[in-house]
Amino acid sequence: MSTYAIGDVQGCYPELQRLLERLKFDPAADTLWFCGDLVNRGGESLEVLRLVHGIGERCIVVLGNHDLSLLAVAQRSAEAQGHVNPDLRRVLQAEDGPVLIDWLRAQKLIHHDEALDFTLVHAGIAPSWAPKQALRIGNEVERALRGPQHRALLARMFGNRPARWSSKLHGHDRLRAAINVLTRMRYCDVRGRIDFDAKGAPGTQRAGLYPWFSVPGGKPRDTRIVCGHWSTLGRFAGLGVYAIDTGCVWGGQLTALRLDEEEPRFIAVGRRGTGESHRGPRAPDPGCIASFRPRPLRSRGARCRMGRFVTPRGVCVADFPLFEELKRRNVLRAAVLYIGAVWALGQGLAQLGPALGLPDWATRWFLVAAAIGFPFWIAFAWFYEFTPSGLKRESEIDPADSIGRRTGRKLDYWIFGVMAVAIVLLLTNTFVLHHGVNEQAEIAAPPNSIAVLPFTNESSDRQQDYFADGIAEDLLNLLTEVRPLRVIARTSSFSFRGKGLGISEIAAKLHVANVLEGSVFKVGDEVRITAQLVRASDGYQIWSHSYDRKLTDIFAIQDGIAADVVKNLKIKLLGAPPTVRQTDPGAYALYLQARQLGGSAEAWKSSTALYRQVLAIDPRYVPAWYGIGGNFANEAIFGVLPAGQGLRQAREAAGKALAIDPDYAPALALLGGIAINQNDLPGAAQLLRRAVALDPADLEVLGNSANLLSNLGRMSSAIALNEYIVARDPVNPVLLFNLGGNYVMAGRYDDAIAKFRTGLGLNPDYSAAHLVLGEALLLKGDARPALAQMQQEKAEVLHLFGMALACHALGQKAQSDAALAALIAKHAKDSPYLIAETYAYRGETDLAFAWLDKAVQSVDPALSQGTQIDPLLDKLHADPRWLPFLRELGYAPEQLAKVEFDVSVPGATGANGGAASAGG
Numbered sequence: 001m002s003t004y005a006i007g008d009v010q011g012c013y014p015e016l017q018r019l020l021e022r023l024k025f026d027p028a029a030d031t032l033w034f035c036g037d038l039v040n041r042g043g044e045s046l047e048v049l050r051l052v053h054g055i056g057e058r059c060i061v062v063l064g065n066h067d068l069s070l071l072a073v074a075q076r077s078a079e080a081q082g083h084v085n086p087d088l089r090r091v092l093q094a095e096d097g098p099v100l101i102d103w104l105r106a107q108k109l110i111h112h113d114e115a116l117d118f119t120l121v122h123a124g125i126a127p128s129w130a131p132k133q134a135l136r137i138g139n140e141v142e143r144a145l146r147g148p149q150h151r152a153l154l155a156r157m158f159g160n161r162p163a164r165w166s167s168k169l170h171g172h173d174r175l176r177a178a179i180n181v182l183t184r185m186r187y188c189d190v191r192g193r194i195d196f197d198a199k200g201a202p203g204t205q206r207a208g209l210y211p212w213f214s215v216p217g218g219k220p221r222d223t224r225i226v227c228g229h230w231s232t233l234g235r236f237a238g239l240g241v242y243a244i245d246t247g248c249v250w251g252g253q254l255t256a257l258r259l260d261e262e263e264p265r266f267i268a269v270g271r272r273g274t275g276e277s278h279r280g281p282r283a284p285d286p287g288c289i290a291s292f293r294p295r296p297l298r299s300r301g302a303r304c305r306m307g308r309f310v311t312p313r314g315v316c317v318a319d320f321p322l323f324e325e326l327k328r329r330n331v332l333r334a335a336v337l338y339i340g341a342v343w344a345l346g347q348g349l350a351q352l353g354p355a356l357g358l359p360d361w362a363t364r365w366f367l368v369a370a371a372i373g374f375p376f377w378i379a380f381a382w383f384y385e386f387t388p389s390g391l392k393r394e395s396e397i398d399p400a401d402s403i404g405r406r407t408g409r410k411l412d413y414w415i416f417g418v419m420a421v422a423i424v425l426l427l428t429n430t431f432v433l434h435h436g437v438n439e440q441a442e443i444a445a446p447p448n449s450i451a452v453l454p455f456t457n458e459s460s461d462r463q464q465d466y467f468a469d470g471i472a473e474d475l476l477n478l479l480t481e482v483r484p485l486r487v488i489a490r491t492s493s494f495s496f497r498g499k500g501l502g503i504s505e506i507a508a509k510l511h512v513a514n515v516l517e518g519s520v521f522k523v524g525d526e527v528r529i530t531a532q533l534v535r536a537s538d539g540y541q542i543w544s545h546s547y548d549r550k551l552t553d554i555f556a557i558q559d560g561i562a563a564d565v566v567k568n569l570k571i572k573l574l575g576a577p578p579t580v581r582q583t584d585p586g587a588y589a590l591y592l593q594a595r596q597l598g599g600s601a602e603a604w605k606s607s608t609a610l611y612r613q614v615l616a617i618d619p620r621y622v623p624a625w626y627g628i629g630g631n632f633a634n635e636a637i638f639g640v641l642p643a644g645q646g647l648r649q650a651r652e653a654a655g656k657a658l659a660i661d662p663d664y665a666p667a668l669a670l671l672g673g674i675a676i677n678q679n680d681l682p683g684a685a686q687l688l689r690r691a692v693a694l695d696p697a698d699l700e701v702l703g704n705s706a707n708l709l710s711n712l713g714r715m716s717s718a719i720a721l722n723e724y725i726v727a728r729d730p731v732n733p734v735l736l737f738n739l740g741g742n743y744v745m746a747g748r749y750d751d752a753i754a755k756f757r758t759g760l761g762l763n764p765d766y767s768a769a770h771l772v773l774g775e776a777l778l779l780k781g782d783a784r785p786a787l788a789q790m791q792q793e794k795a796e797v798l799h800l801f802g803m804a805l806a807c808h809a810l811g812q813k814a815q816s817d818a819a820l821a822a823l824i825a826k827h828a829k830d831s832p833y834l835i836a837e838t839y840a841y842r843g844e845t846d847l848a849f850a851w852l853d854k855a856v857q858s859v860d861p862a863l864s865q866g867t868q869i870d871p872l873l874d875k876l877h878a879d880p881r882w883l884p885f886l887r888e889l890g891y892a893p894e895q896l897a898k899v900e901f902d903v904s905v906p907g908a909t910g911a912n913g914g915a916a917s918a919g920g
Contacts, residue, residue, distance in 0.1 A: 003113075004256045004267075005033040005120060007244035008064065008228040011042025011087050015254040016051065018269045023256060027058050033111070033259070035228040036064025036122030036183065038104075041249045045070075045087045049100045061107040064122040064229060065183040071145075072154040074101045105145055109182050110138035112223065116259050117409065123185045123229040124241075126165045127218030128192050136781045137178045139811075144175055147843040164193040171878035185212050186230050201232045213241045226257060235266060333415065334381035335374075340418040342370040445536070449486040449512040451493045452476040455529075456519040468520040469494070470592030471529065475516065480697055488512055489699050489729030495762075507536030510730060514542070525550055525585070552585050587617040591624055601640045604631045622657045626667050629653030633670065636861075637677075639830065643859055647674050665695035673704045676711055677864045679890050684708050685901040697906050699725055703738070705903045710866050712896050715746040717903070724905045733759040733766050740772065745869050749780035771798040774806060779871055783809035797827045801834045805872075808842050816842070828854075833862035837872040848873070849881050856888065867891055 004023055009016050025032065038052060038061065039045035052059050063071075073084050074092060081092050091097055111120040112135055119125075125134040144153050156172045157179050165177050180194060187198040187209040198205045210216070211233075213225070221240055228245035235255055236243040246268060248254035253268040326332050349363045452475055457468040473490055480487045488510050496506050503515050518531035532544035549556070583591070594610035597603045608631045614624040629650045636646025651674055657667040668691035675684035688708055691701045702725055709718035722739040729735050740755035756773040759766060774789030783806060790802030800823040807816035820838055828835065836851035855863055867873065868891040876882050886892040 001029045001031075001260075003031045003033065003116060003259045005035060005118070005226045005242075005244060005259055007035060007246055007255045008037040008231070008248065009034065009042070009048050009254065010037050010040050010066065010249040011045035011048055012248045012254060013042065013044035013047040013051070015248050015269055016048060019254050019256055019267070022267060022269055027055055030058065032059050033120050033226065034059065034061045035120055035226055035244065036062050037066045037228060037245075038064070039070050039088060039091065040066035040085070041087060043087055046090045046094055046097075046100075049091060049104070050096070053100060053103050060111050060120065061104075062111055062120050062122055063104070063107050063109055063183065067104060067107075068154075068157065068179065068183060071101065071105055072157065075151050075154050105150065108138070109141050109179075110135055113259075117223055118259050119223045119225050121225065121227050122183045123181070124212040124227050125221075125225065126181045126185070126192055127188060127212060127215035128165060129181075130219045131221055131223045132781070134182075138182060141175055141178050141182070143843050147845075149843075149845060160194075160196050163196070164191060170874065183229070186233075188212050188215050190216055199232060201234075213239050226259070235268075237264075329382055329385070331378060331381045333412065335378060337415050337418060338374060338377050340415060342367070344418055344421045346370075445507070445511050445513040446486055447513050448484050449488070450479065450514040450516060451488040451507065451510045451512045452479065452490075453506070453515060453517045454494045454497050455517070455531075458519045458521040458528075459523065466593050466596045467522055467589065469596060471520055472518070473595070475531075479516075481695070486512075486728070489732065491732035491734075492729045495731050503534050503539060504536055511727075512536060525552070583614075583618045583621045587614045587621060587624075590614045590617075591621070591627075594624070594627055601635070601638075604635055604640065607631055620660050622661045622664050622667070625653050625657035625660070626664065626670065629657065629667065629670050633674065643677075643861055647677060650674055663694050665691045665698055665701050668694070669698070669701040669704045672708065676704070676708055677861055678859075679864055681708065681711060681890060681896070681899050685899050688903075689901065692903055696904065699728060702903070703735075705901075706738070706742075708901060709903070710742055710745065710869075711864065711891075712899055712901065713866070713869050713893075715742060715869070718742050719746060720905055721903060731762055733763040733769075736762070737766065737769065737772060740776070744772070744776050744779065744871065745866055747779075747871070749776050752776040753780070765794075767795055768793070768798055771795075771802045774802050775872075778805060778809055797823065797831050797834065800826070801831070801838060804838045805841055829858065831860070831862075832858055833860045837870065840873045840876050843875055845876060845879055848876055849879070849885065852885060863889065868893075868896070 002023075004025075006016075006019065023030075032052075032055065034052060038048050042048070052061065070088055070091065073081055073088060074097075081089060084092075091100060094100070109121070110125075112118070112131065113120075119131055119134070121134070121138075125131065129137070144150065153172065153175055157176050159176060160180070162169060162173055162177045163180070165181055169177055180196075184196065185194050187195045187205050189195070189208050189210070192215065195205070195209050198209055202211050224240050224242065226242045226244065228243065230243055231245045231247035231250060231252065233243050233245070234252075235246050242257055242264060244255045244257050244266070246253040246255040253270040255266055255268040258265045258267065346363060346367055349366055452472055455468040455472040457465045472494075476487060476490055476493065479485055492510060496509075501509075503517070507513070507515055513536055515534045515536055516531060517534065518529060521528040526548075527550070528546060528548045530544070530546040533542045534540070535542055590610050591614045594607045594614065597607035597610070608628050611624045611627045611631075614621055618624075629652075632641070632646050632650035632653060635641040636643045636650065640646070641649075651671060654667040654670045654674075657664050658671075661667075668687050672684045672687035672691060675681070675687060684704075685708060688701070688705050691698075692705060695701055702721055706718045706721040706725065709715075709721065719739070719742045722735070722742055726732070726735050726739050736755045736759035740752040740759065743749070743752035743755065753773065753776045756769065756776060760769045760773060763769070770789045770793040774786040774793070777783075777786035777789060787803075787806035787810060790799065790806045793799040793802055800819045803819035804816050804823060807813075807819060820835070823831070823838070824835055832851050832854040836848050836855055839845075839851060840848035867889060868886055883892055887895065
């Protein structure tokens, strides 16, 4: 079972036949790799295509520039085809020509074999590309060639511009640039710009140009590359590159490279009856790449092979049999790995031992045990080897079955990883633990920052928990209105309930300097509230007071506590201190119960019923009307009510709140959020501008403002606002996922992945958590871990959607089709936008637009989540239907530019800095 790569055939059919005879090619067992340019000039391109096509699955073909030219000519009229060279014309006029053309169009642009550690490409990969990036970009072109828009691509792929790859390119410019790199490149400058005119052997190019594989500062390549295209370079091996276009069509040879041997071997045929074979790579011609000429070695006595280590006395160490055998069996690598692992684990034990309660002698005895185990490890590495069929004694292994070289490469990766961990631990130990530096302590919490913890219910009736929580939450909201105060939001402050953490620990996690805590004791209409203000740094109690009052005085108590907190923190108010909104005490108790409910269909209905009881007592209590509106909006968003009905009822409730108090900012923000969901961005901007002016620190107001900025495509502004919100509510998973979503839209995939992982750690059951994390990984190019996340998504509709995307990215067409079919069968009515996204990501443009139209007709709420900047729809942007579709939604660039909206971030994120602006 052998694998051979074959250079540019270019229609040289007799030479290809002789080469296969020389290789003793067995189509039942051997594999052939063709590095492109099967056709053109040789006179028998049709016969070459028939031969390669007939071999079937035992052939892997990457397309060359001449193959792509044939595909382009095949799309032209019969008259235009009559002007191409006769060799290609024979292919186009053959009876089986259409079959061969379709087969050729389905071939690859780049291929990688992990086991052989070889990558096959026609010309090369850009100096700025890592090998995995090259595979992703090549796959992108392959999908376009196989897709429904391939005719447009083939018609527009010719041209020397752009001559340099950039990740910012899109549409046909992006595909053309990728094709130029993969199929036409020879020389580049240091910035990666291709010179298409320079075609001679290295040494003939003008100053400032380099062979693509030796451009200074290029990305490191962890794979060997086989390529053709460059006949004047000839057979070349060096710098991890094997070039095998030896100019058969120009009277030279047709060359094959055997890939599955420890030392790749060249085999070539020329004119009939001639041929030659070369074992190992040919050294670069000194006139070609002088800067990479190997340094001559000094040796005494026995001759030393190039590249081996020579001692100062001139002794070639590689000539010692024992040293050579230690290298061959990877014993030296195993020793380095063992020592590095012991070092890293020893440091880890030393640093974590006190926290884990380990005795002092644990690390010492670990090192003793490691020293005892070292010779046994070395003996194991000497006597045993991992083979494709499992662990075997080295003496029992046939040399053909040895994978020592591959194992050595894997050990290298492990060594690098272990040493990196050890170095990180060493630096941590040196610069953090020994110097007593704590990252949180480096940045002192602002002195005007405070967290209000949930008050303890001291009553015997556990049913009164809601009352204690409600008192604390209203105090928190009241303090939020004090402009100089930085108050942590409820979700984060209340998240530490029952976790047994001390005040200092909670304050450190929330990054605040002060904490307000207290208790509530309620019997009948008598209530005792105790509150204390604590300085987090030393636990000092700044202020404490108890209030024994009637329930009718509850609002005066809250006002008094807020005033005392402000007084003791020496906060200077810009105006009169805020006061709580008052109502009937009985209505207030019902309101507190209603506010604690939510998160499910039944909870929202129960909450609304309680709010209506509040309004029966006090019809003008604005927070109750706002609460009803929020419940209806949630029921609409989560599908409990039809979207149109739920949003209409939410709008009516918010309108009643504003009729009573036109300056109630939360109700204005709610109406703004509804307007966003109905794609009325100008209306949303008008409502939110007023809400922000009335209450610029309210997180609900700021959250909806950030959502509007995102929909307007002003991502930097949306991110700035959401970063401020997260700083105010740092352990709220909803806000972390919102910020992560902004990062995805801005292309900051690493930042998004970090936020999603943090949010997932806080709430593993958060709906859509695994989907959005998987989507960020997918857009970054990590399809396999993305698939692992999609598989964990519990919501069926999101699971099917994610599987269709990830399987497509991995080339698993059948699985992607099955997931998409199930998504359509089960969720065509409620999720047309997700189906449109799937078709767009797969490059099926017509179907994507068809489902987008269905999403508009059904008023899919997902359309209001930044459709114009959705990265899954990127492939639609070049289509002439895209801008008219955006105009229909009101999301076209010129429409969004007219929406005036500007928000000032209330101070720098988590600090005392001045205000920053978000908007445009």
